[in-house]
Amino acid sequence: MLYDAIIAGLGPAGATVSYELAKKGLNVLAFDKEKFPRYKVCGGCISLKAKQILPFDFDEIVEEKIYGAVFTYKSKRPVSIISKQVIGYNINREKFDNLLKEKAKGAGAVIKEGVRVTGAEECSEHVVIKTSDGFFKAKVLVAADGANSIISKNLLKLDSAEYAVAVEAEIPVEKERLSRLKERIFIDFGCVPYGYAWVFPKSNSLSVGIAALSKKVNGKIKEYFREFAHKEKILMGIDIAKMYGWTIPYFNAAQKIAKGRILAVGDAADLVDPFLGEGIYYAIKSGQLAAQVISAKIGDEKIEIEDYNRIVEAEIYPELEAAGKVGNWVYKYPRLWYRILESEPALMEKYYSVIRGEGSYKEFYETVMSKIKKRPWRLITRLIKGHLTSQDLRG
Ligand SMILES: Cc1cc2nc3c(=O)[nH]c(=O)nc-3n(C[C@H](O)[C@H](O)[C@H](O)COP(=O)(O)OP(=O)(O)OC[C@H]3O[C@@H](n4cnc5c(N)ncnc54)[C@H](O)[C@@H]3O)c2cc1C
Structure with missing residues (x-):
């Protein structure tokens, strides 16, 4: 049987492509090496902008609505910036990914769990996909197999040289402790070079990473x-007995994430925000863009699978590039960044508007830079000349 599309991986990116294509009546087969519900190393905080682009709600599995954050620097100097409007939702990835997979199944996608994709070979008319359950044929193959994608590496030849290292633990905690942490997340800068730590409250646990x-x-x-x-x-x-390590393939530079009949979405295409580490939004967004291109191609419109490169370049890369500039600056100069955050809490309201999808990273970056220009001239001159020492800035 020749499928219109085969999807390797059923995280948010693969489930989204499967759902969108099946809804349009295409013949879709999707594999995941795991059986759902399955654990996924993730903080599980979904931005409002991600919720807004999902075509269905997930209210029944929301563990905590988030209105803001308490920021600290090396676990000290807390600054609480809580907004009147929601900025995101804490969810449990077992439940969230299972829900997305069920939506894809409900839309008509054929789902095979516990089946690993091991390779593929592209021919002129189709792609042959090798799995632990045998060979399958499709007009298009979608790499949605996450951070360690074998398809991106072996067939698209993506160079995922840049990645973040991360550790996360899901810790069951008592209600009394959770009641003190309601509706906010906790972010600490300065605790690790070039990164941050978080505590995200869920309904019975904390995600700490x-x-x-x-x-x-x-x-x-x-x-x-x-x-x-x-x-x-x-x-x-709290005694943290179990922790899980994983990598985050953050966006570094534009790459060709579609070639011939194969394209990549989500983590398999390195579509993660290099400041915050947000990946779920970009997994869903790239999944939707990929589905548009595939259905147009199958429908004989004048489009090629490789046009997905151009579309992602226009619709996703500019934000990720701007997020990269913010990340570069903040993680290089965390102490200076924290001083600005402490003295100008309104700045974080501006950042919340990025998370809500109302503002852009580009605007946020420009605002941060304008705040720096207003700092005492001596600091700025030294910063521009590159004379600031790690002592001055990193603490
Ligand atoms: C510690 C940590 C914390 C994070 N916190 C957040 C957060 O709070 N908010 C946020 O937005 N993002 C967060 N992220 C990023 C987010 O988890 C990812 O960007 C997101 O899961 C990407 O979705 P995806 O569908 O592309 O990949 P994944 O969710 O990784 O899904 C890939 C799927 O492919 C399957 N698979 C892999 N290989 C194969 C194979 N060979 N054959 C078949 N199936 C295969 C896997 O089993 C998996 O189900 C975090 C990441 C980490 C590591």
Whole structure:
């Protein structure tokens, strides 16, 4: 049987492509190596802008609505910036991914769980996909197999040289502790070079994690995690027995994520925000764009699968590029960044508008830069001349 599309991986990116294509009446087969519901290393915070582009709601699985954050620097100097409007939702990835997979199934996609895609070969008229359950044929293959995508690496030849290292733990906690952490997330800067730590409250647990955008931290990330967990007041008395490491393939430079009859979405295409580490929104967004291109191609419109490169370049890359500039600056100069955040809390309201999808990273970056220009001239001159020492800025 020749499928219109085969999707490798059923995280938010693969489930979205499967759902969108099946809804349009295409013949879709999707594989995941795991059986759902399955654990996924993730903080599980979904931005309002991600919720807004999903074609269905997920209210029944929301664990906590988020209105803002308490920021700290090395677990000290707390600044609480809480908005009147919601900025995001804490969810549990087991439930969220299962819901998305069920939506795809409900729309008519054929789902095979516990089947691993091991390779593929492209011919002129179709792609042959090799799996642990045999060979399958499709007009288009979608790589949605996450951060360690074998399809992106072997067939699209993507160079995922830049990635963040991360560690996360889901810790069951008592109601009393959770009641003190309602409707906000906790973000600490300065606890790890080139990164941050988080505590995201869920209905019965906390997602605690740390991520760093530098491979220099590789091998030491668990140490930083333990140090943060030990210092952080809201984790006082909690014993973290189990933690999970993973990588975050953040956006670094534009790449050709579609070639011939194969294209990549989500983490498999390195579509993760290099400042915040937000990937779920970009997984859904790229999944939707991929589905538009595939259905147009199957419908014989004048479009090629490779046009997906141009569309992603126009619709996703500009935001990720601007997020990269913010990340570069903040993680290079965390102490200066924190001083600005402390003295200008309204700046974070501006950032919340980016998370809500009302503002852009480009605007936010420009605002941050204008605040820096207003700092004492001596600091700026030294910053521009590159004379600021790590002592001055990193603390
Ligand atoms: C510690 C950590 C915290 C994070 N926190 C957040 C957060 O709070 N908010 C946010 O927006 N983003 C967060 N992210 C990023 C987010 O998890 C990812 O960007 C997102 O999951 C990408 O979705 P995806 O569908 O592309 O990939 P994934 O969710 O990784 O899904 C890939 C799927 O492919 C399957 N698969 C893999 N290989 C194969 C194969 N060979 N054959 C078949 N199936 C295969 C896997 O089992 C998996 O189900 C975090 C990431 C990490 C590591």
